[in-house]
Amino acid sequence: MKLLLPLIFALFFASTATAVDSATEAALAADPVAEKRLQHLSEELRCLVCQNQTIADSNAELAQDLRREIRGMIKDGKSDREIIDFMVVRYGDFVLYRPPVKGITLLLWGGPVALMLLGIFALVRYLRRRATRIADDRPLSADETSRADALLKESNPK
């Protein structure tokens, strides 16, 4: 156990140390403006290999290649729109972390709203019913009160 913890730490640091080592990645840091755009763009784009990571987060080979392509396009003076289009033409809408609203993505965008409306509808219906039920709870009549008293006395005589 005493050995285990340092070992875990060592493994952790070893894995993070090797994560960013590409020479090209170092060379690009020279231009902070371009770097910021790259960062921004690659956070919008999904890495196709590790699908739950953005191109900015991922260190898969493909993500590195795509960052290199984006960097090249920024250098060539391409606009953000052109760069995003470049990716969509090749990998489809799937590459976008914010897919466009169209027929096939309707459920994706509309689903949460539909669920919320359904929830509000159910809640309103429940509250209305509850209100009428409460309204029905009129006080007991004199006759009923005496019957209730009799029953109570019967069940626990003192």
Place this chain on the structure above:
Amino acid sequence: MNRYYWILGAFAALVALLAVGLGLNPRDVPSPLVGKPAPAFTLSQLAEPDKTLSPKDLQGKVWLLNVWASWCVSCRAEHPILVEFSKKSDVPLIGLNYKEVRGDGGFDMSKMAPEEERKLAFQRANAWLSQHGDPYKLTVMDLDGRVGIDYGVYGVPETYVIDKAGVIRMKHTGPVTPDVLGQKIMPLLAELNK
């Protein structure tokens, strides 16, 4: 009582939805390239490095483009199927060797000169084909993976069916299995060659 059936029904519907979702393959990303012209490239041929090949050289033919690399384990799985296919069919099968050296992961690319990478890539690709058999009419070398990006390659192996007009008609990601070949690729080739 009635409302419990209602909740149970909603729950069952949710379970059904999630079960369908689990059955889908998340790697099966629909390619936007299907129905579009095959992206142009000019790459060196493996057998004759001085010669190049472009998709327009194959205009008028139905052909297959198979992306492979010697470091790709799944390529090994599909390879016998491709070898078998090449014996039976006259449809040209073109290999696109994808990042032979830098995709391997075992080399420090910052220390390797481009000439050295090129030499090593040709050597490795040739060695692999002579060991496992060569089903390709010819193979072209995409050393830095740029052509791969144009074709939307994100996992090797990938296979494209390209028609006489040079339009991509199908893309298969992952190893070609006998099922995929027999039930999807072969019928499509037959139809396109009619």
